[in-house]
Amino acid sequence: MQATVTDTRSDVAVLRLSGELDADTSAKLHDLLAELLERPVPKIVVDLSDLKFCDSVGLSAFITAKQVITARGGWLSFAGANQFLVGLLETVGLSRYFAIFPEVDDAIAAGQM
Numbered sequence: 001m002q003a004t005v006t007d008t009r010s011d012v013a014v015l016r017l018s019g020e021l022d023a024d025t026s027a028k029l030h031d032l033l034a035e036l037l038e039r040p041v042p043k044i045v046v047d048l049s050d051l052k053f054c055d056s057v058g059l060s061a062f063i064t065a066k067q068v069i070t071a072r073g074g075w076l077s078f079a080g081a082n083q084f085l086v087g088l089l090e091t092v093g094l095s096r097y098f099a100i101f102p103e104v105d106d107a108i109a110a111g112q113m
Contacts, residue, residue: 001025001051003032012043012108018050021058029058033065042074045107049080054088066098075099079107 001019008014013036021029036044046062048054066076077099081089089095101107 001028003028005032005036008108010108010112012045012111014045014047014104016047016050020053021051022053022055023057026057026061029061033061037065037068041072042069042076043111044069044074044076045104045111046076046078047080047104048078048082048085051085054085059092059094062098075111077101077107077111079104
């Protein structure tokens with residue numbers, strides 16, 4: 001898995017993931033999320049447009065991060081998920097827990113409301 005973080009002018013961090021997120025690559029995601037969670041009010045859009053696969057270990061990292069973010073008054077949403085990832089989130093019941101948007105800009109705009 002490859003990952004980059006970009007800050008937008010609206011104080012939102014965009015975490016772009018590519019490749020495969022699994023038990024072998026989840027440590028990198030945990031480290032990146034830990035850094036982003038140090039912000040006073042974390043606002044994170046996870047860009048999944050280039051992520052090809054995610055297993056339960058990856059999902060667990062997102063769930064843990066969202067709990068911390070929500071407690072601090074921030075938010076975490078997904079953007080650009082492919083059909084596999086949308087199906088996975090729906091199957092495990094997380095599509096009700098995470099906002100999923102077609103594009104990063106849509107997620108940022110929704111978070112600013």
